[in-house]
Amino acid sequence: MQGRSKEQPHRPRRQRGGVRLADVAAAAQVSAPLASRVLNADPNVRATPETKARVLEAAEQLGYVPNIAAKTLRQQRTGLLGLVVHNLSSPIYLDLLQGARTEAAANNYFLVLGDVDELLTDDEAYRIFINGKRVDGLIVQGGHGEFDQRIAEIARALPTVIVNAPPKSTDTVAPLVAPDEVAATRMLTEHLLALGHARIGLISGPHDSPTNLLREQGVRDALAEAGHTLRDEDTAHLTWSAEAGRAGLRTLAGRWENTRDRPTALIGGNSLIGIGMLRAAAELDIAVPGDLSIAAVHDTWISEHLVPSLTTVSLPLREMGETAVRLLLTDTPRTQRTIISDPPPRLHARASTAIAREH
Amino acid sequence: MQGRSKEQPHRPRRQRGGVRLADVAAAAQVSAPLASRVLNADPNVRATPETKARVLEAAEQLGYVPNIAAKTLRQQRTGLLGLVVHNLSSPIYLDLLQGARTEAAANNYFLVLGDVDELLTDDEAYRIFINGKRVDGLIVQGGHGEFDQRIAEIARALPTVIVNAPPKSTDTVAPLVAPDEVAATRMLTEHLLALGHARIGLISGPHDSPTNLLREQGVRDALAEAGHTLRDEDTAHLTWSAEAGRAGLRTLAGRWENTRDRPTALIGGNSLIGIGMLRAAAELDIAVPGDLSIAAVHDTWISEHLVPSLTTVSLPLREMGETAVRLLLTDTPRTQRTIISDPPPRLHARASTAIAREH
DNA sequence: CTGAAAGCGCTTACAG
DNA sequence: CTGAAAGCGCTTACAG
Structure with missing residues (x-):
């Protein structure tokens, strides 16, 4: 929010003489x-x-x-909900936004957009948005360890729902709507196991990020049930970006030179990572799925248009947005509970995964 | 907005006893x-x-x-601007949204999200949003021929800026902020010409869509200056989707069987079309850029992660969002003018275009 | 320049 | 059940 001028610019005037x-x-x-x-x-x-x-x-x-303002002033209710997300340019969270917007609209509520970083670091933005009674409730995207304090503060001031953050063992400050992360990667892993892959690797976000912990858990669980394990040398943990997926696969591939001792399938911790992995494979002349099957978490619009089209598991992001809004509009007491959103993750098998070839 | 219940659900109550x-x-x-x-x-x-x-x-x-409501009631000003976009899930318009949001925030304004289709077809949504004095002004994404009437009506009720629609020769009902479409495809075409391509085709949106007309014009202009023309058999006009790009290239390729009489480069009318074209090329075993160079309008986050990475031209979407907000906040009279947004389109040359090979 | 008063448009205790 | 009155919290003509 740099560059905000303190002086107020000209403001559009409302035409007078409305019907009262x-x-x-x-x-x-x-x-x-x-x-x-x-x-x-x-x-x-x-x-x-x-x-x-x-x-x-x-x-x-x-x-x-x-007149909404009069109604609001009298009823102490704005008819607005804040949606504070982290990275609007990620394709992943658009579905969540869409779901929230639709459900809000269905109840004559509107959504006001906020930016997590702005709200958590800019005091003025915070005051205006949170204390200024701009909204009746807030949906905030979680998963920001550093800002938990601030979110707790917000939740005390305003009905708040945290969305898409990993459930914490620590005290929950507000209801949480989350997907079944473990089931998602478990599903992906079982899909690969069913195709005959026995050695499966993982390229994911930061090793200690709560989201990664859950997604990695799903991989481990499924592998363990099949009598396999996730080997350290088959994993790479960088960030949640396409660039990281690309770098991750390059790192792993570096270990594969002159040896057939390597995984036949790799899971990407999110769809951006998966996209980066596909790119690295192309650059390194690793045939997908011939030499290597690749699958990733999150089904975005691009998945089916990649070359090869990417096998994914979709999380119920749209439904999470809907649920968050519904919670805000109906949950009288600020129940502090975690809702693992329905429907469960769903597999989208595409061209990037195939039957394991004998090496 | 189907399924809206008329009975009001429970609404979150604002905590009492704020400081006045x-x-x-x-x-x-x-x-x-x-x-x-x-x-x-x-x-x-x-x-x-x-x-x-x-x-x-x-x-x-x-x-x-x-208290914002009291302030609003007294000053007849909400501190909110509506952003009514067409397809939130398209990666193309996120930058526009980001630009608008940032500029609004810098002036202590917030953005309320609306959906074009909902607002233009749902009377109740329209009444609440437009007549309900929810917002001080509106940014609406244009290019909806059928709804021009409705947009004119909105512009009469509320300060409105149309964004990203092609300039019309007909009466403008509100200021318009648009990119230089012609320059964009001209730039792409000149890039290909410089690489030695002489026969260049176009796969774009509906032939009579105003946006297509402009983009096609840019191609024609650049070709004409180089002494070439855009041949009918080298064009396909479907929709603005990846699926259409794929189908378009398949159609063109069908004409190339058993002949070397074909274009060496193709321009996609937008990035989704470009993505579909890359996919079709892969499916048809057309080497890109070996056999065919491909470039497209709009530089989205995915462009550089595709295989091969996609040459694009970026339009100043972020700046358009900023300009639209600034216009709403500063333009006292509802000046009816078209603003071709700066900066001009910029070329991003990537791996999908290369020097033309002798056929 | 400052304060007392009015009023933005609505809803809701309260009295009838 | 209905209406007259009050009041939500602020800003701004207006009078001093």
Whole structure:
């Protein structure tokens, strides 16, 4: 939020002379309170059907729309929910945003966008957004170890739902909506095992990141059940980016020179990593899936358009967005619980994985 | 917006007992109006520095944050701008959103997200969003021929900026912020010409779509200057999707069987089309760039990670978002003009284009 | 320049 | 059940 000028720029003016409730009431020859009650479908209203019709018709006729600011001021409710995400340019979280937006709209709520880094580091942005009563509730993308303190503070000030963060054993400060990470990589691994792969590697995000821990767990679990293990030399842990996926595969491939002692399949910790892995394979002349099967977590729009198309497992991001909004709109007490979102992860088998070839 | 229930769900309640201006004024032993003026840095205030300091300190001490709803009601200003986009899941427009969000934040404005289709087809969404005085202004993504009527209606009700639509010869209903489409494809074409390509084809969106017309124009212009032309048999016009790019190249390639009479380079009307073209080439065993150079409009995050990495031309989407917001916040009269956004398109030469090979 | 008063438009205790 | 009155919290003509 650098460069914010303290002086206020010119602001667009609202055109005056909108139709007010009082105008509707006058036109319908009833009092304003009664008009309000009729328009809000108050069940206690005993006015005759004719009267009600008169009110509704007057509102329609005049094009009446309640002034939100007045309503908000009176009801202490904004009709807005904040969605504070980390990296808007990642294709991964767009589905979450879409789900949240749709569910909000279905309840006559709108979404206001915030940026995690901005909100957690910029005090002014924080004050305006959080304390300024801009929103009735907040959906914040978790997984920021360093900022847990700040999120706790936010949750105390405002109904908050954390989304897409790994469940913590530590005290939860707000409800959490998360996908079943372990099941996702387990599914991917079982898919590869079923294709005859016995030695399967993993290129993922930071080794100690909670998300990686869960995803790695899924791989280990599935391998263990099949009597295999995840070998250290078959893993690389860098960041969650395509660049890291590329570097990771290059590192592993460096260990494979002049030897057939190597994995026949590799799992990417997320779709960006998977994309980078495909690229590295092409650069290194490793045939996919001929020499190496590749699969990754997250099914984004690009997966099926890559060459080869990428086998993935999809997480219910859209549903998580919906659930987060629903939680905010219906969960009276700030229940502190973790919701592992439905539906479970789903496998999308594509061209990047195939039956293991004898080496 | 299907499935919206008319009954209102439970709404999160705002915690009571916030600090009001009156509290600050009392603590600082001044009147509420004076406190308001000091806090808003009214230059006409002549209070002693001590008094001002007392007010500011009291506000700080009490953690005072003005109630936005009250401010809005009084000032007829929401501090919100609507951003109504067409397809949030397209990677192309995220930059525009980012630019708009950042510029808005820099002016203490926030962005409320809307969906074009929803707003243009759902009357209730329209009423609440547009007439409900939810936002001070609107940025709406254009290029929807069918909905021009509705957008004109919106522009009459609310300061509006249309973004990323092709300039129309017809009456403009609101300021338009657009990229230099013609320059973009011209640049791409000149890049290919410089590589020695003489016969260059185009796979693009609907033939009569205004955006396509401009992009096609750029290709034609550059070819004409070099003494070449765009041949009908070297073009395909479907939709703006990856699937269309794939189908387009398949169609063209069908014409190339058993002949060397074919283009050596192809331009994709947008990056999705380019991605589909790369895929089709791989499926058809057309070497890129060996047999065919491919380049496309829009530089998205994925471009450099494709195999081969895709030559593109970037449009100033981020800047367009910024400009649109700035226009809304500073342009007092609703000037009706078209702004071709700076900076001009920029070429990103990558592995998918190379020197033309003799056929 | 500053303060008392009004008012933005709505909803809801409260009294009838 | 309905209406008159109050009040949400702020800013700004207006009077002094």
